[in-house]
Amino acid sequence: MRHKVYLEMRFVRLVTALTCAVMVSSCSSTGGTSSVASVRHEVVSRPIPGVRVGLTPALDGGSAGWCITETSTYRSRKGSRVICVGARPSTGPIFVESCNQSYRGNFLDDRVNVIVLTRGEVAVVTVAGGMPIPTESNSTLPMGLRAAAIELPGYRIARRSFTVGYPWLPCPHVTPLGANVRPIDKLSGPGDPLTVRLPTRHWQSPERPLKGVCQLTSTRLPRKTVAIEGKVASRVKPFPELLGQAFISCVDTTYFYENNHDLPAAVLLDAAHPGAEPPDLLGMRPLAGHPSVFEAPPDLFARRIRGAWLVVQEEDNIGPRVPVELLEHLHATIRLR
Numbered sequence: 001m002r003h004k005v006y007l008e009m010r011f012v013r014l015v016t017a018l019t020c021a022v023m024v025s026s027c028s029s030t031g032g033t034s035s036v037a038s039v040r041h042e043v044v045s046r047p048i049p050g051v052r053v054g055l056t057p058a059l060d061g062g063s064a065g066w067c068i069t070e071t072s073t074y075r076s077r078k079g080s081r082v083i084c085v086g087a088r089p090s091t092g093p094i095f096v097e098s099c100n101q102s103y104r105g106n107f108l109d110d111r112v113n114v115i116v117l118t119r120g121e122v123a124v125v126t127v128a129g130g131m132p133i134p135t136e137s138n139s140t141l142p143m144g145l146r147a148a149a150i151e152l153p154g155y156r157i158a159r160r161s162f163t164v165g166y167p168w169l170p171c172p173h174v175t176p177l178g179a180n181v182r183p184i185d186k187l188s189g190p191g192d193p194l195t196v197r198l199p200t201r202h203w204q205s206p207e208r209p210l211k212g213v214c215q216l217t218s219t220r221l222p223r224k225t226v227a228i229e230g231k232v233a234s235r236v237k238p239f240p241e242l243l244g245q246a247f248i249s250c251v252d253t254t255y256f257y258e259n260n261h262d263l264p265a266a267v268l269l270d271a272a273h274p275g276a277e278p279p280d281l282l283g284m285r286p287l288a289g290h291p292s293v294f295e296a297p298p299d300l301f302a303r304r305i306r307g308a309w310l311v312v313q314e315e316d317n318i319g320p321r322v323p324v325e326l327l328e329h330l331h332a333t334i335r336l337r
Contacts (some may be wrong), residue, residue, distance in 0.1 A: 043172060045114075045130035045152050053115055053147035054140025055194075055244075055282060056298055058084055059266040059313060061231030061252035062200030064239045065193065068098060068115060069140065069298045070149060080298035083115070084195060089243075092176075092188020093119045095145060099171035101157050112157055114150040116174055121184060122146060124177040132181060139283040140297050142244030192241050198248070199234040214250035214267045214308075215333040221255070222325045225263070228256045236336060239271045245279035246271035247309070250334065255326060261316045263323055267332045268302075268309040275307045275336045290324055301327050307334060 050073045055066040067084035089096050096117040116125055116135070124132045127150055135146035157171055176184045203210045205228045209217075212232030221227075230253035239246065247268040255263040270278040284296035294302045299314040301323050310332055312323040 043128035043130060043152060043155065045127035045133065045150050045172070047133050048113065048149040048151045051149040052136075052138055052140065052297075053117065053149050054138060054297060055142065055145075056082065056140070056296075056300065057247040057249065057266075057268055057281070057311075058195050059249050059252055059264050059268075059311065060084065061249050061266065062198040062233040063195055064198065064248040064271050065195035065242050065246050066244075067195070068096065068117070070113075070115060071140075071298050082298060089191035089194055090188045091191045092186055093122045093184045094125075094174055094176050094188070095119060095191070096194070097171075097174055099157060110154050110156060112152040112155040112172075114152065114172065114174065116148050116150070117141075118146045118148070118176060120144045120146060121178055122176040123179040124181055125150075126175045126177065127152065128172040129175075132177065141282070192243065194243065196239060196242070198236060200231045201234060202229070202231050204229040209253065212251065213335060216251050216253045216265060216267065217331050217333070218326070218329050219331065220329045222257065222322050222329075224258045225255050225322065225326060227253050229254050236269065236274050238274060242271050247278060248274060250274075250308075251332070257318065257322055261318050261322075263312055263315065263326060265310075265312045265326065265330060267305075267334065268311060269307065269334075275334070277307065278309055281309065281311075287320070287324070290328075293324060293327065295320070303327060305332055308332060 052071045052073055054069050056069045058065055058067050067082045069080055069082050071080040083098055094116055098115040100113055114127060118135050122135055124134050125148055126132055133148050133150055135148045137146050141147060152172060178184050201210050201212060209230055210232050212234055213236050214232060232251045236248060236250055248271045249266045250269055252264060252266040255265060257263055268278060270276045281296040281302055284294045287293045287295045292303050296302060300311050301320060302309050302311040310330055312327040314320060314323045
């Protein structure tokens with residue numbers, strides 16, 4: 001009997017914890033103090049120093065649209081993170097909100113990072129009633145969008161498996177404010193997706209690269225570089241509804257350098273008018289010492305070909321030498337009709 005009562009008490013506690021995670025309004029106060037399993041937690045929010053939020057073309061073959069990027073502007077902490085899934089755009093003033101637990105090495109950190117993309121009228125945001133944090137525009141955002149990168153030290157996101165009595169909290173609520181620092185009260189609903197998919201076929205070494213709408217070939221690969229896999233779109237169609245001047249990746253190939261570093265390469269078409277001269281990449285600038293080669297965040301190297309961009313992305317901070325050498329020896333075949 002005692003064992004049965006004990007199990008029932010554990011079940012009630014677990015249900016209560018799960019209910020708190022789903023029904024946030026029932027378990028949180030409005031002053032930035034949350035209560036999960038009777039533990040109070042003051043929410044502290046602040047801008048992430050030296051981090052710029054932007055958009056970059058989705059390089060995955062058969063993808064059209066954008067991925068969200070976080071790029072460090074500190075030379076001593078150079079690096080970037082790309083988020084290509086999970087973003088759900090809205091028609092409201094908060095265009096996209098992404099919330100993720102930070103890691104320290106391979107372990108979860110007691111800090112949550114919140115990334116927000118907003119409409120142009122949003123000058124400031126607050127998180128769970130905390131300090132006002134300004135939004136910013138930059139060269140890696142389409143016209144009319146602003147962004148902010150925010151961290152919440154001492155905060156952990158709610159997860160599906162709960163330990164009773166442990167303070168895991170829901171993703172915090174972000175409030176948009178105008179230039180007058182007053183809340184912007186607008187109805188919102190689901191918006192057009194950031195990324196859409198086309199039918200694709202996938203190959204993997206030792207298979208030969210597949211032929212499709214587009215194809216990537218190379219005259220010579222950099223030393224210690226091999227092609228390991230790729231995707232090719234079976235067909236291409238226009239996507240004029242995508243945000244800004246978007247792109248379609250009609251083919252991608254991942255190259256492996258020194259058995260340790262991925263070098264994704266792709267052919268990017270104009271999403272609204274495939275085959276037409278594509279627009280400039282966001283934030284791009286000429287690469288010194290390499291005529292006709294450009295660089296763009298995050299660590300993209302690109303050159304124009306007829307009706308497309310040919311791009312290679314650097315990863316792991318290996319520097320531009322190998323990806324640029326690869327880019328200069330890549331060739332693309334495009335068959336849209």
